[in-house]
Structure formats: structure tokens, C-alpha cells
Amino acid sequence: MRHGALVVALLLGACAKPREERAASREGLTAAELPQPRGAATVRMDQGTYSAPSVRFSADFLGDPPVPLMLVALSARSEDGGTWQFRMPVDEQFVKSKHATARIIPRTALGAGLAVVDYQRAGGPSVLMDEGTLELTVTGKQAKGEVRMKDGRVRATFEGPLTFECMVPPAWLSKANAQAAPAPVPASDEAGEVRVLDEALATPQCRSIADAFR
Template sequence: MRYGALVAALLLGACAKPKEEQMVSRGALEGAPAASASSGGSERPQPRGAATVRTDKGTYSAPAVRFSADFLGEPPVTLMSVALSAQSEDGGTWRFRMAVDEKFVKSKHATARIIPQAALGPGLAVVDSPQPDGSSMAMDEGTLELTVTGNQVAGEVRTKDGRVRATFEGPLTVECTVPPAWLSGANAPAAPSAPVPSSPDEGTVRVPDEALATPQCRSMADAFR
């Protein structure tokens, strides 16, 4: 597969279907439970917890907002996103996924245009709210803005005319996957072995860096202390 097509396919896959491997983080960087990684239209809601979403339809919660960094091989490419999937007491879900880039790690701030599709690039986000009866309400336009202070996230979703549709806040969890060689090579000589998930495309296999043993993953976690 050509390199450009590979990156496009990975972006689409990351936002359209759940990852089978489990990514473990420094839970909220201060002890919050880690969540399994899933994304986009098929993302399952997390259990209720410390992150809170307030909308005109009700209140939702989840253990944390998730920042995910997916490192590819050579040449180095990093796919990054921020996501939240929160649940209400009646079983409803409110969720978003925003694609970000390296600038976000330094600025701790991002604004994205909301689109109805799940194929995301930096500056784009998907927001929807699946209901217990199987229906789903998705925003097809508007903006999503968030800021990270320490390991806490605060943000809001606005319609195109500027009305606030939802606000959210809570702890941030960092998740990271890398090529298997990064864990077994010189970058992480003491890292524990990890199972290698199968992949139909040569060069796209990644494994969770559960111990944040690689410098790349460790630097991501350190950025959000």
C-alpha cells in the first residue's frame, strides 16, 4: 500500500471502528481508571465517572476524556485525537471525537469544525448522541473547542449561530500505541513483551505501550501532567 493511502486508511479506521487492542494509560495521569480504546460511530460509552457533560437534554458522565496518540513507523507519523463517550442514567450516550496534531500537545487548546462524517483530520470533529431506543442525533455543523489545564479538560460545543449546545469537563487520560519494534528495541530495553495484533496491511501493526516505556509515549503523558 502506498504511504499516503496508508495514512488515509488509518485515519478513517481510527475514527470509524473500534480498535481491538486495549490501550492503557496513566489513568487520568493521576489514578483514574483506564478505558479501552474505541472510536467514531461504533464507540461504546464508558462507565459513568468523573468527566461530566451538560446539555439541554440532560447530564452525562464518563471516567475521563481520552487523548490518544498512535505512532506509525518510518517515516514517523503520529495520529492524535481527543475523544469522550459519556453516558446518562437512562442509558443515553453523548460523545465526540476530535482529530488534533502536534500543536495541540504544546498549546493545550484546540478548536474544530463539526462535520457529520467520521473520517477526520486535524481541525475536524464528530459529535453525536445515540439514544437507548436505537436512534441517534448527530450535529452536522458547529464548533467544538477545548482547553487542557494540567490534567483537566474543559470545553464546549456550539451551533453554527453560536448557541452553546453542550459543555464538558473532567480529567484527561493519555493512551499510546507504537510499532512493536519500539518496545523491544533500544528505545525501551526494559519494556515488557506485548502481543502483536494482526493487521492486513504490512507496516500498520501497533501495540499499546502500557508502561509508557518509549520516549515518544512518555513525552505525551508528561505533556499533560
């Protein structure tokens, strides 16, 4: 399995220039990263307010033996059509501490400790933030955090409910005797690996992560 290619495909669908400039076309974003309808999660910047249903935390068990590729993401939009989003991979330490700090970079290849933040004002170009830090804290099922520039100034704050989604190999659901398991969905056209959504959290691997955020 081409794990590096999978990481790029699952985490990001857009490339960017080396400085904070126009981001690549949003046609490259995956469905999970496209701006979502208004909801309970709120992002506040000097330029305006953005909202989304929730801050999303996902775990995708890949490889042999499978290990979780975990990602926290938020895709929000403003009433006038502007967008704001971040993607931040996390590791198992985040499940224990409920806290993560990442360095913001303008690149597609990400790992734990790195994040991508981009925004777009209504009718304007999409912009990648090229330096700074993103801090995230989860209390119960509520997430909050802030984005700071390199000089320490707060660029944006966000808060809202945290939702969890977990993808596993199909055999795991069979062993867990899950009912009405969804049809397998290819994880990647390139790798061809198949996983399914453990919607009921029937597998111990998914349930253990979800239980940490109750």
C-alpha cells in the same frame, strides 16, 4: 500503507447522512468509541447529563517513518441509557498549546481542525450534529470544553480528567528495554501494520507527549 483508510478506520466506524439526521448503526463503532461506564467526566446538555471515566487522548505512531496520529475522544452515557460522544483529531500544536478548536462535520473522514459529535436519547435514534464548533482546553490533567451551534448557542459542555494512551511499533519497546511488553496487536486488518501499547511510557516518543500533560 493505505494511510487514508487507516485514518478512517481508527477514528470512526460509522457513516452519516449529509445533514443532522440518524447516524449509522453503533455496530460500526470501535471498542474504544462505545459508551463507557459512569465516571469522573461529565457532559451537560439541556436534555440531560452524561458521564464517562475520562476524556481520552491517544497517540498512534503509524507509517515509515512513524508519525503520531493523535485523537481526543469522549464517549459518555446517561443513567437512562442515552449516549453522547465526540471524536476530534489533533496535531502537535495541541501538545504545545493544550487548546484546540474544531469545526463539527457530519462525515467520517477527519483531520486536525475537524470533529464529529453525536448523541442519542434513550430509546431514540442516534443523531449527528451537522454544524458548529467544538472547543477543548486542557489544564494539567483536566480537560474541559464546549460544543456550540452555528449561531453561537452552547449545545453542550464537558469536563473531566484526561487519560493518555500511546501505541508504537514493537521494535521501539525492545529498544527501550520495556518490561512485560504486551503482545503485538494489528493496527488494522487492511494495512496489517503492528503496534503495541506502551503502557509504561518507556519510549521517548510517548513519554514526551505524556510529560506535556502532567
